[in-house]
Amino acid sequence: MNYYGGKELAESFRTVRKNTLQIANDIPEDKYSFRPIPETRSVGELLAHIAVSNGFQKQINAVERRSSMEGFDFPSLMKRLSAEEKKPRTKAELIELLTVDGEAWAKWLEGLDDKFLGEVVTMPPGGAPPSRTRFDMLLSVKEHEMHHRGQLMLIERILGITPHLTRRMQERFAAASAAAAAKE
Numbered sequence: 001m002n003y004y005g006g007k008e009l010a011e012s013f014r015t016v017r018k019n020t021l022q023i024a025n026d027i028p029e030d031k032y033s034f035r036p037i038p039e040t041r042s043v044g045e046l047l048a049h050i051a052v053s054n055g056f057q058k059q060i061n062a063v064e065r066r067s068s069m070e071g072f073d074f075p076s077l078m079k080r081l082s083a084e085e086k087k088p089r090t091k092a093e094l095i096e097l098l099t100v101d102g103e104a105w106a107k108w109l110e111g112l113d114d115k116f117l118g119e120v121v122t123m124p125p126g127g128a129p130p131s132r133t134r135f136d137m138l139l140s141v142k143e144h145e146m147h148h149r150g151q152l153m154l155i156e157r158i159l160g161i162t163p164h165l166t167r168r169m170q171e172r173f174a175a176a177s178a179a180a181a182a183k184e
Contacts, residue, residue, distance in 0.1 A: 006112030
């Protein structure tokens with residue numbers, strides 16, 4: 001019996017995406033071209049990267065339903081995803097892309113059963129690990145987004161914005177302190 005299936009994958013992804021969207025909304029559009037150092041993605045580029053990066057797992061698991069990665073044309077897919085990522089977009093367009101594509105991905109995830117999630121995909125010779133379950137591969141989409149969301153939260157700090165999760169925690173602490181002071 002699995003305690004974490006397609007529905008749970010979908011809900012946890014929706015939570016992560018909701019937080020990414022909050023950051024995308026909190027950063028002013030005139031800061032979307034900001035990059036901490038020249039060699040990094042700008043805020044807008046990072047959001048576009050997050051929005052399209054599930055395309056890798058989508059291609060393998062939803063479109064092709066591959067059981068082996070041997071012979072997979074990784075360079076062509078990455079070229080296509082990179083071109084999509086580099087398209088110029090406004091803040092509103094990025095938020096729309098994150099919202100629409102994110103919900104489509106979550107709807108697909110929630111329909112997956114344990115049998116599908118337990119299927120093993122063999123990596124090409126020399127790949128490490130030599131195989132992965134579809135569950136592990138699909139979970140990596142959320143992990144990847146959380147990695148980049150951490151970068152966005154640091155960028156918010158650089159821009160003088162207190163990240164929304166920090167603001168919420170500060171509000172809870174302030175309310176708890178006020179309630180404790182009222183009891184005294």
